[in-house]
Amino acid sequence: MNSASVGGPNVLDGKQTAREIRREVAEGCAGLLASRNVVPGLTVVLIGEDPASQIYVRNKERAARNAGMNSNIVRLPADSTESRVLDTVVTLNGDPAVHGILVQLPLPDGIRDQRVIETVDPAKDVDGFHPENAGRLLTGLPGFVPCTPAGVIELLKRNEIPLSGKHAVVIGRSNIVGKPMALLLLREHCTVTVCHSRTTGLAEQAARADILVAAVGRLGMVTADFIKKGAAVIDVGIHRVDDEARLRELFGDDERRLATLAEKGSTVAGDVHPLDARSKAGWLTPVPGGVGPLTIAMLLKNTLDAARRSAGLD
Numbered sequence: 538m539n540s541a542s543v544g545g546p547n548v549l550d551g552k553q554t555a556r557e558i559r560r561e562v563a564e565g566c567a568g569l570l571a572s573r574n575v576v577p578g579l580t581v582v583l584i585g586e587d588p589a590s591q592i593y594v595r596n597k598e599r600a601a602r603n604a605g606m607n608s609n610i611v612r613l614p615a616d617s618t619e620s621r622v623l624d625t626v627v628t629l630n631g632d633p634a635v636h637g638i639l640v641q642l643p644l645p646d647g648i649r650d651q652r653v654i655e656t657v658d659p660a661k662d663v664d665g666f667h668p669e670n671a672g673r674l675l676t677g678l679p680g681f682v683p684c685t686p687a688g689v690i691e692l693l694k695r696n697e698i699p700l701s702g703k704h705a706v707v708i709g710r711s712n713i714v715g716k717p718m719a720l721l722l723l724r725e726h727c728t729v730t731v732c733h734s735r736t737t738g739l740a741e742q743a744a745r746a747d748i749l750v751a752a753v754g755r756l757g758m759v760t761a762d763f764i765k766k767g768a769a770v771i772d773v774g775i776h777r778v779d780d781e782a783r784l785r786e787l788f789g790d791d792e793r794r795l796a797t798l799a800e801k802g803s804t805v806a807g808d809v810h811p812l813d814a815r816s817k818a819g820w821l822t823p824v825p826g827g828v829g830p831l832t833i834a835m836l837l838k839n840t841l842d843a844a845r846r847s848a849g850l851d
Contacts, residue, residue, distance in 0.1 A: 585615030688831025709752030774808030
């Protein structure tokens, strides 16, 4: 494992890696059109008017179209019944032009996330959330993998971070990130410890890691005492910071961050304390620009894979 460089850690540039993946996906879409006359189709189901969800969905739609895919958004009102949402998903399951279905979370009150996820055809479950795909990941069978942890693996591999035989610690146990992240690291022959907010001696456990993945959902929780010197630190968290004192505690007198706060009223930070991490980490993902761009890139890759499978290609 590389040690921390003079002046700070090496940056794991998620934007650059995402651009590489999206370029490969675009080439794959062009090849599928030429060989099978198939255009991958991604449909997002958006319920309600949540502002953050609206932004995410627009970004996904733009990225899919830029890659040469058909991209559609099915918009349902916030007061839609669960039955209406399920009927929408069933209709998309039966549409041969739709290869990937994504139901944007969170869902409004009264609509059960798990019930909707289980209704999506596993062959079109490009989020990788369906229990069948989760089981395939657990047992080592082919299937769709949640996009964020899949993107983390791509980031590590493409930056030639050694994985086999290394000790990885994942802080977080969600079905979307923590658990699949641990399984993917096991697949790469890491020795994996899964921790969470109730782990006894959490900092001591984390500080043993060659590869530390922070997905706990707490702003700046991972401080220097969590980090082994020279470790690769992956920050999955993203939090809004709108208080100048808190910003200075996290970033010091970072003029760019302070300017963003003054102009926009907020900036973003992750689960990892950035100043502390720079003093210890060998590799570090920035927030923003680290893990975030990879999530959409891997969604496009999953959609292309779904279209290829529907066309009879491995």
